[in-house]
Amino acid sequence: MSSLTTTVKAMVFDTFGSVVDWRGSITRDLTRWGQENGFEADWTAFAVKWRSMYQPSMEAVRSGKRPFTILDVLHRESLEVLIKEFGLEAMTEAQRVHVNKVWHRLDGWPDAVGGLTRLKSKYIIAPLSNGNISLLTDIAKYTGLPWDLNLSTEVFRCYKPQPQSYLGVCAALQLEPGEVMMCAAHNDDLLAARNVGLKTAFWPRPTEHGPGQTTNLVAAHDWDIVARDIRDLATQMGV
Amino acid sequence: MSSLTTTVKAMVFDTFGSVVDWRGSITRDLTRWGQENGFEADWTAFAVKWRSMYQPSMEAVRSGKRPFTILDVLHRESLEVLIKEFGLEAMTEAQRVHVNKVWHRLDGWPDAVGGLTRLKSKYIIAPLSNGNISLLTDIAKYTGLPWDLNLSTEVFRCYKPQPQSYLGVCAALQLEPGEVMMCAAHNDDLLAARNVGLKTAFWPRPTEHGPGQTTNLVAAHDWDIVARDIRDLATQMGV
Numbered sequence: 250m251s252s253l254t255t256t257v258k259a260m261v262f263d264t265f266g267s268v269v270d271w272r273g274s275i276t277r278d279l280t281r282w283g284q285e286n287g288f289e290a291d292w293t294a295f296a297v298k299w300r301s302m303y304q305p306s307m308e309a310v311r312s313g314k315r316p317f318t319i320l321d322v323l324h325r326e327s328l329e330v331l332i333k334e335f336g337l338e339a340m341t342e343a344q345r346v347h348v349n350k351v352w353h354r355l356d357g358w359p360d361a362v363g364g365l366t367r368l369k370s371k372y373i374i375a376p377l378s379n380g381n382i383s384l385l386t387d388i389a390k391y392t393g394l395p396w397d398l399n400l401s402t403e404v405f406r407c408y409k410p411q412p413q414s415y416l417g418v419c420a421a422l423q424l425e426p427g428e429v430m431m432c433a434a435h436n437d438d439l440l441a442a443r444n445v446g447l448k449t450a451f452w453p454r455p456t457e458h459g460p461g462q463t464t465n466l467v468a469a470h471d472w473d474i475v476a477r478d479i480r481d482l483a484t485q486m487g488v
Numbered sequence: 489m490s491s492l493t494t495t496v497k498a499m500v501f502d503t504f505g506s507v508v509d510w511r512g513s514i515t516r517d518l519t520r521w522g523q524e525n526g527f528e529a530d531w532t533a534f535a536v537k538w539r540s541m542y543q544p545s546m547e548a549v550r551s552g553k554r555p556f557t558i559l560d561v562l563h564r565e566s567l568e569v570l571i572k573e574f575g576l577e578a579m580t581e582a583q584r585v586h587v588n589k590v591w592h593r594l595d596g597w598p599d600a601v602g603g604l605t606r607l608k609s610k611y612i613i614a615p616l617s618n619g620n621i622s623l624l625t626d627i628a629k630y631t632g633l634p635w636d637l638n639l640s641t642e643v644f645r646c647y648k649p650q651p652q653s654y655l656g657v658c659a660a661l662q663l664e665p666g667e668v669m670m671c672a673a674h675n676d677d678l679l680a681a682r683n684v685g686l687k688t689a690f691w692p693r694p695t696e697h698g699p700g701q702t703t704n705l706v707a708a709h710d711w712d713i714v715a716r717d718i719r720d721l722a723t724q725m726g727v
Contacts, residue, residue, distance in 0.1 A: 321662070373625055373629065381660075381662075382661065383660065383661045383663075386612055386636055386637050386661065389636060390636060396636075397625055397628060397629060397635075397638075398621065398624075398625050398628075398635070398637060399636075399637035403660070404643050421620075421621040421622065421642070422621065422625065423560070423622040
């Protein structure tokens with residue numbers, strides 16, 4: 250492990266699910282908002298369904314069928330489908346804007362701020378997320394994530410797991426791929442990063458999708474680091 | 489002033505000269521480095537000459553004669569000229585790389601960290617600088633600037649004062665120009681920002697270029713805020 254702590258200069262983090270708890274946060278936020286505004290729904294099911302539209306919504310951009318479009322816009326398009334499905338058509342435009350921005354109001358997992366603060370003392374830390382720049386900026390302010398900089402894939406006009414996401418980060422930081430560690434609770438993100446030479450760190454988020462989760466419960470490959478959470482990652486990285 | 493403190497959501501800062509003291513920092517850094525490595529020069533004159541090549545070096549990019557090229561590369565090209573001029577040809581390649589990176593090791597003016605920390609409690613704060621992403625990241629780590637995100641013009645593939653620098657920031661943050669304040673010790677930067685609708689804040693750095701400085705000693709226009717320094721800017725912005 251000691252060579253990692255001297256080789257790695259920057260650690261970049263998947264955000265949704267890995268650093269912040271989108272399912273719990275959206276459920277809490279929209280439950281309260283629904284009560285205050287007279288909308289009733291199974292907000293957990295609503296959050297899970299919304300998230301399930303995330304990967305398909307980016308596919309048109311990744312395949313080149315559609316010009317680069319920021320995630321806020323893709324979220325809004327999915328929201329319109331959900332509103333019909335959940336019978337929430339009474340929402341005004343202003344309410345839809347507010348609900349869509351729930352993705353800017355996500356709480357970190359309990360270990361996120363503490364673990365990242367320790368890592369920042371030695372490494373450059375940044376989100377490498379498909380969330381757009383303003384979304385990631387708002388989350389960081391909202392929940393107190395101490396990023397050094399914001400490496401939204403919006404900067405590189407692409408979406409993970411496209412290789413230019415990971416290589417764009419290395420170029421922007423003027424680092425070799427082996428000096429950058431991709432950190433995530435998702436094996437597929439790490440595999441794409443490793444394929445272009447980045448170091449990798451994994452920790453599980455076994456309730457990201459709820460109690461019945463079946464994916465990403467364990468490390469699927471021999472990642473450079475397998476940790477319990479971001480605090481443990483900090484310990485293993487020597488801070 | 490009270491309407492500014494409710495309208496403005498993000499404050500973006502010119503960095504070289506406005507937030508960090510390039511002349512003093514380079515003089516200190518290279519004087520020590522020269523003593524340790526056997527190179528003698530008037531390092532203040534060296535710093536001032538280097539900086540004087542800054543605007544001309546970006547002009548080929550701004551005019552479209554040259555594809556977007558990051559500032560580290562432009563700095564290096566200027567350095568090669570300076571090395572000849574100052575008779576420092578004995579520098580090895582590794583030494584030239586180290587010296588060129590002096591722009592990544594700049595100290596903040598004494599009010600910078602304190603003032604920015606206060607502003608961050610209410611506003612999104614970021615550098616909007618022609619420094620490239622890694623340069624600005626390194627400066628922030630080196631001197632402790634608490635940016636929320638890094639809005640190097642490298643993100644927008646242009647150089648200030650091109651309008652797309654300022655408008656790119658507004659688009660990335662999903663804010664109207666009137667919700668973003670350009671903050672600088674340089675009147676021309678503020679004028680370009682105001683021309684596309686941003687709010688403006690000025691404070692002087694009367695020794696940025698040394699004791700004989702004749703430019704930017706006072707506000708040349710009726711900027712939204714004229715402050716003594718970044719601490720005073722924080723006070724005027726209500727934090």
